[in-house]
Amino acid sequence: MTTTAALPQIGSVKRSYKPGEGPFTPARILAFIALAVMALVWLLPFVWAVATSLKTETDAASGRLTLIGSEGISFAAFDTVLSEGNVYIWAWNSFWTSAVITFLTVAISALAAYAFSRMQFRGRATVFFAVIASIIVPPQVLIIPLYYQMLAFNMVDTYWGLILPQVVMAPIVFILKKFFDAVPIELEDAARVDGAGRLRVFWSVVLPLSKPILGAVSIFVFIQAWNNFLWPFIIINDTLLMTLPVGLQTVISAYGVAYAQVMAQAVLAALPLIVVFLFFQRQIVQGVATTGFGGK
């Protein structure tokens, strides 16, 4: 598995200077300035959002580009948003449904990928091809019939209706299969000679070896599920069952032009994933680089 093996360095890259290159050449200084300008442009919207969330509504509505409002730092917007109560419920809904989606997706994908990678059965190539070909089907095409199906199952406005259609992710099967293909077969053979069955080998030999890729893939699925908008937006109408992105969308109009509150809400919704990113930077970077799928 050359790609995954080469990737872990990304998280802790410290490329040594190339030969004949000092740390302070004019070219490097220019590159540094270019990088700093781009990074600043990318960070500014965040900085503005956070700054605005810490202003009073009057200040926020003034449109002045100051970082701190005329009345100093104010937590009024956060107080208002948090006291609505629903934010906690939505955050919890988002968290646990994303966790369940992640678990189910990775579990069923890993089992299938292992079968595709290691087992003999008729139609293997065909079935695998069908699964991979489904990557090209835009989820939007399935939305109408899926909704209809959920109506038939009585799953509209339920957690199951939210969760189940999100657990089929063909790219994950593809990635895991490629990883399993690269695991040396000798490791499994040793266990099988000792009389271990397939499930036993899978559980105690293959899965422990796959921890890095499982971690990367899990974080990636979790982020996707946490941020998914269209399906939760369609399937959930009950305010108390909503996920954070959908819930927040519904209250924007309620806040009207209360920009400090809207920004406080945006900051609150962004915080969990930013914390996750800071903790799991390496795995996330690796996950994106390995998966290469799931672009928005």
Next chain:
Amino acid sequence: MTTTEKTDRLDEKAPPGTGIAQVGERAARRKERLVAWAFLAPFMIAFLMFVVWPMLHGAWLSFTDQSLAGSGGNFVGLDNYAEAFTDSTMWGAIRNTVWFTIISTVPLVLFAMVMALLVNTGLPGQWLWRLSFFMPFLLASTVISQIWAWIFNPEIGAANAVLSAVGLEPLAWLQTPHLDLISITIATVWWTVGFNFLLYLAALQNIPESQYEAAAVDGAGRWRQLWSITIPQLLPVTGVIFILQILASLKLFDQAYQMLGGISSDTSRPIVQYIFEAGFVGYRFGYAASISYVFFALIVVVGVIQMGILNRRKGQR
């Protein structure tokens, strides 16, 4: 990334059972088959239920006059498709989507490449650069839509504050026909460029250091190395990024819907939004299904063309 292609194929002769003794081979193979299907079952059941069946059912719906609440459902033949092909709103939505795909893909690929090249020079502050460029990608569309709707607010938004600071006229970013889609593009580039950036960064770090060393020994300078080693080595991943980006851009919905407050105009409505409106606002499931199949056809055509281009380029090398 190129190294993975060799392992893609299913090797029919893979010998997973070689460790088992040959006694009772038939029974063993039967068991093997059963075990294999047991491993596959959970995924395949979900796959059949939530991908294959909806696809088939959607195709059927597209030939009916099904409404949301279960009424209708009569077979109407090609009526929906005939209507779609003369529906100027649908063609407008396709035009908007294609236009957005063009104007978003180019900067999303170029910026990502420049960012990765700059970060890969090993300048200090690596975690900060990665954080700045990638963090927006982690945010939900709701969050980025709120931030950018506010930046583009004509009265109090930061965008106009910047314009007036440099002496330019303020703009109604999201309220002006045609400009609205460009504003959405700006927000989208900011939001998603970090993903392509990481793919480029991974590709850059897979280029063996020895190639640069050899080139340096031969007297190649930094620019020479960039043009003769780095850029050619990035071509395969650029192809992949282009495909993923175009397919992603064609699916525009979340940020457009939310930044414009759910109000669609003929110069900004993407095709996915039109599917949504036809189905969940207009309650015409059958018609919405037929539009989504037109959209699917568009994606398949684009995908096939891209694959063709990519394969031809590979064949030439």
